[in-house]
Amino acid sequence: MSVISILSRLFFAAIFYFIPDLFLHSAVSTAFRKNKRRARRIYWIINILFFLFAACALLLNRISDPASIRLNLYFFGLFVSFLFTKLLVALILIPEDFIRYPMMLVRWFGRKRKKDTTALKEQHWISRRTFLARSALMAGALPFGGFIYGMVKGRYAFDIHEQTIYFPDLPEAFDGFTITQLSDIHIGSFDAGSRSHLREMVQMTNDLQSDILFFTGDIVNSRADEMEGWFDILKELRAPMGKLSILGNHDYGDYVQWKSDAEKAENLQHVKEIHPRIGFQLLLNEHILLERNGQQLYIIGVENWGKGDFPKLADMPKATAGIPENAFRILLSHDPSHWEAKVLQENDPPQLMLSGHTHGFQMGIETPAFRFSPAQFVYDQWAGLYTKDDRTIYVNRGIGTVGYPGRLGIWPEITKITLRKQLA
Numbered sequence: 001m002s003v004i005s006i007l008s009r010l011f012f013a014a015i016f017y018f019i020p021d022l023f024l025h026s027a028v029s030t031a032f033r034k035n036k037r038r039a040r041r042i043y044w045i046i047n048i049l050f051f052l053f054a055a056c057a058l059l060l061n062r063i064s065d066p067a068s069i070r071l072n073l074y075f076f077g078l079f080v081s082f083l084f085t086k087l088l089v090a091l092i093l094i095p096e097d098f099i100r101y102p103m104m105l106v107r108w109f110g111r112k113r114k115k116d117t118t119a120l121k122e123q124h125w126i127s128r129r130t131f132l133a134r135s136a137l138m139a140g141a142l143p144f145g146g147f148i149y150g151m152v153k154g155r156y157a158f159d160i161h162e163q164t165i166y167f168p169d170l171p172e173a174f175d176g177f178t179i180t181q182l183s184d185i186h187i188g189s190f191d192a193g194s195r196s197h198l199r200e201m202v203q204m205t206n207d208l209q210s211d212i213l214f215f216t217g218d219i220v221n222s223r224a225d226e227m228e229g230w231f232d233i234l235k236e237l238r239a240p241m242g243k244l245s246i247l248g249n250h251d252y253g254d255y256v257q258w259k260s261d262a263e264k265a266e267n268l269q270h271v272k273e274i275h276p277r278i279g280f281q282l283l284l285n286e287h288i289l290l291e292r293n294g295q296q297l298y299i300i301g302v303e304n305w306g307k308g309d310f311p312k313l314a315d316m317p318k319a320t321a322g323i324p325e326n327a328f329r330i331l332l333s334h335d336p337s338h339w340e341a342k343v344l345q346e347n348d349p350p351q352l353m354l355s356g357h358t359h360g361f362q363m364g365i366e367t368p369a370f371r372f373s374p375a376q377f378v379y380d381q382w383a384g385l386y387t388k389d390d391r392t393i394y395v396n397r398g399i400g401t402v403g404y405p406g407r408l409g410i411w412p413e414i415t416k417i418t419l420r421k422q423l424a
Helices: 003-018 021-031 033-060 066-110 115-152 192-207 261-277 316-320 337-341
Strands: 159-167 178-182 212-216 243-246 286-292 295-301 329-332 352-355 384-388 391-395 413-421
Touching: 003 033, 003 066, 021 033, 021 066, 021 115, 033 066, 066 115, 159 384, 159 391, 192 413, 212 352, 243 295, 243 329, 286 316, 295 316, 337 352
Parallel strands: 159 413, 178 212, 212 243, 295 329, 329 352, 352 391
Antiparallel strands: 178 413, 286 295, 384 391
């Protein structure tokens, strides 16, 4: 990235970042009326500091070693946390300002005729403004604290989701077959202080004692060397019937400026070599056969296919060549947009597809009665279980992070799926 490009990005980021201060500057003065100069000074020091975090993130983006990339993520996370806080406070204050400015005109025109009454109203108005300003700033402190919590604790709050799925055509020998799914580790988003947390994730995964383990893509952020120092932990993942994996969009190295196509291709080859080093069989538009008591179940693994600019390398005809008609199939495909756009258009789609990719946007609300995440405005299938035309997809929320280096409400997920035969 050139210097001109960095400066232009900083310029537009500054415009977007400082617009909320049109509302926050007066709110700080009103909330701390007795010490408004000191309050404004402290606010602007903090405000500029968080913008400098964004500048540091852009500069570190030019340095491609893993340590700089991880530091860049934390700088970006702090910037995003403060920006969202400012936007929230501004949204709270905007309606008040639409009322305040017309009222100022009314008071100005009526000041001579009703001097004493106007003064009384002015005193009452200021008291209400002070209350609103302080309330808005306190409301903004809550999400900011939440974002920081998500970076420090939330990203390690590994959550086990257990799901039983019924299929009428499941071979009887596989009734009760168990699958553990992991996705989107993004190992470059973890630093040295995360080793104990990753060991905890591995132990939680192994304790599920599933028959087979699937990893559905994005083992790195972009570079194969992100994995250095983590092989000893991830190779401890266990499953008696094997460990299978696929690639995700980040694994292709599309988010790095490589010196040449050859360097990018070499990186991709090294990413592919990560999988056997930690005991996974990487499926690249191919399938494997599982047998129990003479009955078969097929696992299909395709390369990434996603809407928009994401790689479209999945080759279903190649991956399914040789699979008998009416066989029970499980498809591993990283991006859930592949399901409706292509997979369901097949003559005989796989009964179950397992995906990741969305991370649930790493923030949201999930309760038994209500779910919300910005992810739902981008993906029809963004987290959990979905069924359409007697076919099913499960979207894993992922382990690691991208962009904002934390999780809030959408916690890192370990999935256990039990296949059961649906009785007529």
